[in-house]
Each structure stands twice: as C-alpha cells, then as structure tokens.
Amino acid sequence: MDDDAVSHVVAVADDLFFTHGVHAVTMQRIRAEAGVPLKKLYAMFPSKDELLAACLQRRDQIARTGLRERASGALSPVERVLSVFDFLDDWFHQPGFHGCVFAGAFGEAGAAAPVVTAAVQAHKRSLLELLTELVAEAGPPDAEAVGAQLAVLFDGAMAVATFTGDTDAARHARHAARAVLDAALVPARN
C-alpha cells in the first residue's frame, strides 16, 4: 500500500521536475498534484533533494529498460549498438521533450546536494556499462575505449538537444557512432 503511494509520488514529482525544472517546482505543488499531505510527503522523503534523487533513479531504470528493449530488437551486434541512438532519437521527438533531466538536476541542485550528484553519476556509469557491454558483443579489440567514445556521443547528443533544441542531434551521433565502430572493427591501416 505504502509502496504504491511512494511510487505515485515519485511519478508525479518526476513529471513535474522534468517538465518545469527542479527549481520551478515547489513541494507544495508536488503535494497538491500528488494528493498527499505535506506531512506524508516528508515522511516518505526527508527532503526535496532525496525526492529528486529518487526520481532520477526511476529515470535511470526506465532509460535502461527502454534501451535494452530497443537493443533486443536489433538484427546484428553493430545494429544493437546503434539502436541506442535510435532510442535517443525517438525520445527527442516525443512531445514535451525538455532536455536531459540529469543535466538539469545536476545544474540546479548538483553542487549543493551530494545525493543528487551521486544519482547522476550512477546513471552515467550505468550507461557507460551498458554501452561497453553492447560494444563487446560486436567484438572489437578495445571495447572499453569504444564504449567510452560512444558514451561521449550519447551525452553529446543529449547536451546538444537540451541546449540548442536541435532534435537531429541523435542522428548526428548515430552517424559518428557508425564511423567509430567501423574504425574499431576494421583491423585498420592506422
């Protein structure tokens, strides 16, 4: 029962944070929108920062699940890696896309809130792992390095889309990713 209430609150808060920005959303508003008393809100999460961190963990979960699902539909290992950028592309084109929550949260609360920083870093780390894993299946000699390069592309697409509103960023990243993978998979004349 209580679990339901908690995840409901997190879902509502996440939506508000994501849409309007962390700073612009007050606890009052979350309370009102979620239909819980303020007291209960603070019983669930000792502070706004903790609530935000919970939202970020939820996002992390959702993103990873989505990425894996998308990857599982791909036909080859290379396509599996590239599907990550297709996922991103879809996401950018969803109505109401407002940029990366993690970037926003980090900017607004990061420095002062260790919980938030930790959540953001955990997310980035888990993405790097996922990418490296997908790359490894494609079999280049240096999966770690290639994974790191793809992570840069992933975050870069996010940053470009967030800051400039250019929703083609994911496609540019995909092209670049293909070049990186090709280079890594061909024995290569250096």
Place this chain on the structure above:
Amino acid sequence: MDDDAVSHVVAVADDLFFTHGVHAVTMQRIRAEAGVPLKKLYAMFPSKDELLAACLQRRDQIARTGLRERASGALSPVERVLSVFDFLDDWFHQPGFHGCVFAGAFGEAGAAAPVVTAAVQAHKRSLLELLTELVAEAGPPDAEAVGAQLAVLFDGAMAVATFTGDTDAARHARHAARAVLDAALVPARN
C-alpha cells in the same frame, strides 16, 4: 573608465559563477569581491541574469579565441580540426576545472531567463560554425554534417567531464573525431 569597471565586474563575477555555481553566488558577494557599490552594479546590469549573460558572452569570446589560436598552430587541416579536442583536454586538466559554465548556467537559470538561454545557444551556434569551418578546410564532401557530428563530440566531452569528473573525456572525443574524419575523407565503401 567605465568600460574598465564593467569588464572588471564581469571578470570577477565570471570567476565566482564558474567556481561556485551561479546559484551559490549572491549579488552581495560579487559586489564585495569586485569592490563596487551595489548601486553601481545595478546601474551596469539591470539584473543578475543580465550579468550572467555578459559573463557567458565573455566566456564564448575567450573560448573561441583560444580554439582559433590552438588551431593555428596545427600542421594539417585534419590536425587543425583535432586540435579542438586538445584544447578541451588542456582545459579539463586545468586546476579548478568545474565543468562547463554554459551547462551549469543553463540548468540553474536557463528556463526562467531568456537572456541566459540566448547566450548559451549563441555560444553553441558559434562553436558549431567554427567546427564546420575547420572541417571545410579539410575538404570532405559534407562539411556541415561532419561539423555537426564533431559538435556532438565536443559537447559530449564537456558533459562527461562535467557530470562524471572524467577528465579523459576529451581524449575519447578526439579518437572518435578522428574516426569520423577518416570516414568522411575516404570516398568509402558504404
């Protein structure tokens, strides 16, 4: 006289914003550190947001100058493009590097402050232009597309360094950039 005062204030504010984050720095503090009366501060800039925007414009200028200087020392067009990432690498390893100011400013003030958003977008646009220009000199058929891909790498390195503190990000971006350039310059078996 007045110009000097203004640029002094901007320099001081920029330093504070960059080091401690926009939100953590109060107008009082800027006033104290810059040694100007609050009144004069508000005579120079009607609001904190405007002051921040001025700081971002200054950064933009500095970054572009630095990038061009660095590029001018490179031996070939391709090296000239890649020198951009060396510049980034150096920057990441400077003591007191705290991530991209533009990202921070956007997160903290962006949504609510159109001036700030505009400054960030102008910066990203000018970077994209610079990259595209450098790429064009290397002569691939589709400089625009390659420039956009490099911009993604550039911002990605920034994002990774900012969020995770991984200062190797620029090197990963450089490797990826070389792969992208190689692919663009070889007539290529698709």
Place this chain on the structure above:
DNA sequence: GCCAGGAGAGAACGGTCATTCTCACGCCGA
C-alpha cells in the same frame, strides 16, 4: 454516546536573496 488517536489541510517559521532605499560623507564650485 464518548473518548483517544491518528491523519489531513494548510498556516506559520526561518532563512535566503534579488532588488531598492536611505543616509551620511566628501568633493566641488562659488
């Protein structure tokens, strides 16, 4: 019916900050 206990709703508190206002001081011209 009556009392205890908990939960909901929102008022109150404490602190922070951008922004504005006041006031006193020192300089300059007469």
Place this chain on the structure above:
DNA sequence: TCGGCGTGAGAATGACCGTTCTCTCCTGGC
C-alpha cells in the same frame, strides 16, 4: 565657508520556499 550633489555602504523590503507545527475532523473501540 557654505550649499548642493554625486557616491559609497549597507540597511530595509518583499517575495519565495523548504520544512515544521497546529488545529480540526474523522474513525474505531468500548
């Protein structure tokens, strides 16, 4: 010497928001 004026320094204002507190009402047991 005196009056006015620009200027510096910081106090006052007004608003906001996270967090806590209080009061009321409802429920459930006897």
